[in-house]
Amino acid sequence: MALSNFGIYLQRSTKLLRDNSVKILRMEGANMPNHAPMTLLSLQNREDISHFASGCDADIGGTSSVRLDADEDAERNAGSGSPLTMRFWGEMNLTVKPQLQGRIRGGYAGFRSKPRPTLFGELTDDVSNHKYLALRMRLGGSPRTRNSYFVNLQTDGPITTDLWQHRLYFQRNDGGWEDIFIPLENFVLTNTGEMVSEQIEMLRERVRTIGISLLGGNSGVSGPYDLGIASVRAVNEEDVTKPPCMFATTSSCTPVTHQSVVEKDVQNFHRSSV
Template structure:
């Protein structure tokens, strides 16, 4: 293990101890649960981006491309006060696959998600049980035909590792500027390996394991250049929602 990885591992171990100590104190009534906004992930440094894994259909024989970079462009980052860099998720969404795999696999997807966070005492998870909404600050670019093909995905620390909570990202803006999107945690749909789970249950928000965003052009049959800026992912409550949230459950989920 490299020195930088060892340092990150020990930092996570320290956080695990502090977080669990805080939970014990709350159980004893020493402190009321906080409703303050909780920042889950930021995307301002290269170290921030190392917390995420990426993948697309090219990994199994598709032809889409994927880039996940630190974006220091003043033009694309205008409107983000105080932050000089964000993440940029971009590439080409293609539905075709290599000739020898046609009819055997389906192309048309790309995505990124946070990596699991092991520590000396156990895996770090986020407790958002005191928060109502997932808040994302995003910038939509690329081919406008792809705007309805983005989904946000949440994995909880449950017994079925292939379970994924999913919700479509509904963008309001079409001018390439930054916007905040708020989604009630209760409106996420439980899926498993791309299929809707018949018996829906309540999300276990006490232990959020990973969060990510996927582009599913293959589901909607749309290809083209995609370009998404990501500033932050947070958990918030109603008093911190600055724009109307996505209030309806969307059954049109993707794989």
């Protein structure tokens, strides 16, 4: 293990030990729960981009491309509220290498946060006191890709292939930054690329990773894609500034149908330990 990675490992371990000790000393279980917004994803410096993994169908023989950068471009970040954001971009292609035609399906790309191991177990996020996921994002690239993005959550549950997912719906089409609010209770549980028939409640006390996928193969969508991410937070009603997306027709969201939306290779990527 490289020295820098070992240093991060020790920092996480110290943080977990300190946080747990503080909870015991403060007897937090006897206090009112903390409903303040909780940041789950953001960049504090350029090096933080190393805490995320990215992949696309090119890893198994497709022809898409993916890049995940720490973006300091002032023009792209104008209105984001931060001088440093994440940029998830590339080319979405549905074709695969000739020798693999008929054997695999192309058309996906994604990124996710990496698991955070410590000396005392894995570091996870507790969002059990929050009701919404709030994402501040900028949509660019081809208009054809705008309805093919999904946000993915992996929890520390007994089945490692489980993945919670919700489609992202954007209201702006001018490349500007916007906030998207999704009720955590509306995430759909999937397993190995299929929606689980018997839905259960998400283990919000232990969220392991968070990520974004672009699934062009499901909708036959190809073209350049470009998504800016300023932050992802867990929030409550008092922090919601626009109508949240629901699994129903509303004035702000397109209807969502319960269907299989995760390809197996995407799910394998999101649950891997790298």
